Amino acid sequence: MAFNNKNYYEILEITPEADTVEIKTAYRKLARKYHPDINKDTNAIEIFKTVTAAYETLSDKDKRKQYDIINGIFKQETPAKTTDSEEKSNIKQDTEKFSKTTSVQQTKSLKKKTNSEFTIKNLFKYWSLKLKKHRFAEELKKPQKGQNISTEVTITPEEVITGSKRIINVLTTQTCPTCFGHKFINGGKCTTCNGTGEISRRKRITVTIPKGIKDGAKLRLKGEGASGQNGGANGDLYINIKIETPKKVHFDKLNIYYNVPITPYEAALGEEIKITTFDGVIKLKLPKNTCSGQKFRISGQGIKKNGKIGDLIVTVSIEFSHDLSDDEVKLYEKLKNLSNEDVRKNFINENCN
Secondary structure: OOOOOOOHHHHOOOOOOOOHHHHHHHHHHHHHHHOOOOOOOOOHHHHHHHHHHHHHHHOOHHHHHHHHHHOOOOOOOOOOOOOHHHHHHHHHHHHHHHHHHHHHHHHHHHHHHHHHHHHHHHHHHHHHHHHHHHHHHHHHHOOEOOOOEEEEEEEOHHHHHHOEEEEEEEEEEEEOOOOOOOOEEOOEEOOOOOOOOEEEEEEEEEEEEOOOOOOOOEEEEOOOOOOOEOOOOOOOEEEEEEEOOOOOEEEEOOEEEEEEEEOHHHHHHOOEEEEEEOOEEEEEEOOOOOOOOOEEEEOOOOOEEOOEEOOEEEEEEEOOOOOOOHHHHHHHHHHHHHOOOOOOOOOOOOOOO
16 A cells, blocks of 8 residues: 555545545554554554554544645535636635635645654554553563572581581462462452562571582572572572681691690600591601601591592691799790700701692
């Protein structure tokens, strides 16, 4: 359908004798046919605008009358019998009326054209906005995956070595069991979820802590996050692992590092000391003249994982009692008098092996 000569009667497919009801009927028929939501033809929008402009003009009595006069369109009416003098008088009156109407039309034509274009733009804007809202509503109906949630779990060094199972409480969301996510019931806001479509709840989850896990590691539990919408999958739960490391114990890969205190006489004389580990008690023979900060590696006493096993590295530090007896004080005084060595003379260059 093309409009080279925009005759509004031809556009609406009616005759100049059509009444208001016929005009409205014709417009509705064409509007449904060429509406952009229905007709996907590239020319449909332009045709719809033209049909609307024709209807706005012909459905208004004054606008239609002016349109007919300007375009020389006259209705076919059965003429009444008149005398020659009456006919001449009528012609004169029509001519004067036409001249006045034409003059008024010329002064108002620009304003009418602007108003018509403004109305069409508003109509087009209205339908465009409505189409966008429709598409947005359709997007909301699609299945949507639930949100991922995260939490932190602090474990002990023993759990690093042996592995463990933890039961944790996680705050998550699920679809409202009353409105099933629709947010409204019987025309009103759902009182169970307060119109959100979701409710919060705490869920107990059993988490397996694998052996040898590292500080800062992240465990993923699929489907344990927030509930999905419209049949979408649940989100995931991410667990951030934090190892509660005592000051005297730390880990590096499969190795375990101990800081073990020893007495001055154990360092000087060389003694066999006992060290409590996660797997039991082991013995370590210290050589004579052991220095503070000296390291000892005990093979096969580290973390066991995937068929591999690490070592236990022991660093000793000489510590003194803060509550010496009188006899101990006297012995230290005697030792001071017996010793002539300056242990700090080669402080910078000497290393203790």
